[in-house]
Amino acid sequence: MRGKVAIITGSSMGIGKATAELLAQKGAKIVINGRTESRLLSTKKELITKGYDVLAIVADISDTEGAKKLIHKTVDEFGRIDILVNNAGMSSRGYFDELAPEVFAEIMQINFLGCMYPTKFAEPYLTATQGSIVFISSVAGIRGLPETSIYCASKMALTAMAESLKVELSDKKIHVGIVYVGITKNDPGKKVINKDGSYLLLKDRAQRKTQSPEQVASAVVRLIEKRKFKKILTFLGKMNALANVLFPRLVDRILIRSKEKIRKLNT
Ligand SMILES: NC(=O)c1ccc[n+]([C@@H]2O[C@H](COP(=O)([O-])OP(=O)(O)OC[C@H]3O[C@@H](n4cnc5c(N)ncnc54)[C@H](OP(=O)(O)O)[C@@H]3O)[C@@H](O)[C@H]2O)c1
Numbered sequence: 001m002r003g004k005v006a007i008i009t010g011s012s013m014g015i016g017k018a019t020a021e022l023l024a025q026k027g028a029k030i031v032i033n034g035r036t037e038s039r040l041l042s043t044k045k046e047l048i049t050k051g052y053d054v055l056a057i058v059a060d061i062s063d064t065e066g067a068k069k070l071i072h073k074t075v076d077e078f079g080r081i082d083i084l085v086n087n088a089g090m091s092s093r094g095y096f097d098e099l100a101p102e103v104f105a106e107i108m109q110i111n112f113l114g115c116m117y118p119t120k121f122a123e124p125y126l127t128a129t130q131g132s133i134v135f136i137s138s139v140a141g142i143r144g145l146p147e148t149s150i151y152c153a154s155k156m157a158l159t160a161m162a163e164s165l166k167v168e169l170s171d172k173k174i175h176v177g178i179v180y181v182g183i184t185k186n187d188p189g190k191k192v193i194n195k196d197g198s199y200l201l202l203k204d205r206a207q208r209k210t211q212s213p214e215q216v217a218s219a220v221v222r223l224i225e226k227r228k229f230k231k232i233l234t235f236l237g238k239m240n241a242l243a244n245v246l247f248p249r250l251v252d253r254i255l256i257r258s259k260e261k262i263r264k265l266n267t
Helices: 014-025 037-049 064-078 101-129 149-168 213-226 235-246 248-266
Strands: 005-008 029-034 054-058 083-086 132-138 175-181 191-193 199-201 230-232
Touching: 005 014, 005 064, 014 029, 014 037, 014 083, 014 213, 029 037, 029 064, 037 054, 054 064, 064 101, 083 101, 101 132, 101 149, 101 191, 132 149, 132 213, 149 175, 175 213, 175 235, 213 230, 230 235, 235 248
Parallel strands: 005 029, 005 083, 029 054, 083 132, 132 175, 175 230
Antiparallel strands: 191 199
16 A cells, blocks of 8 residues: 555545545555545544644535545645545435435435546546545445435445446456445444435444444455455345345345334434
């Protein structure tokens, strides 16, 4: 990683921040990003105090101008891009029949287009370095789950993009990877998009079995170092993927029976 330049979208907190920090520990110059300036600058300060080479860019990657700003400012400052981790994303809450139509647009805009735009603008620079593009998906992107339908759809769309890009970019020797993350311990400020489109502070998930953001970061960095395509995290995530292929009707029955329980866990 020494001397490489890594952009991690949505890295002022959570999994993105842990991934940025691990890449920096391994010697990369890191570009952190988020929409909220105060939080991004406090993360930058924390990382600089630890001695890392950090550039912080406030930009909304769900619009083309924000994504362009992120990529071009990185190249202006560091002259190259070796790694793009498309991490920024938000989850949704509510059954489909309760969701305001604006929620569909916002989730797809952040989780799907918010990965496409930075990838599009970074691609020429990644071609020059034969770099890596990584998509942060979710175990909810393997099988559609109740309560988070549009979130699941946005993450499944990333699978199709990653598969297509892996083939299209193979001649340019760009590595493409996708990580399916299981439920992860969150920072206190984490928000999700509620059924009416408002932002909702996520309740404490200390009671639930979670992995740490650092565990996710290790898996992401290992995938980059080994230039692997796919990684599914957590035992539950792996079981979900396997059972969905081997016993899809059983999985349907289990989910139908437990959908209210899942809803309670989420709210
Ligand atoms: N946590 C989990 O349990 C879990 C499970 C599976 C998958 N994942 C996936 O892992 C990724 C990170 O999740 P997390 O829980 O670490 O998230 P998080 O704690 O909510 O942090 C999200 C980060 O993304 C930034 N962000 C959100 N929208 C953005 C936008 N439009 N433009 C730029 N930055 C934006 C946020 O900052 P601002 O709000 O200031 O912009 C923040 O830095 C997401 O893609 C998520 O879907 C998470």
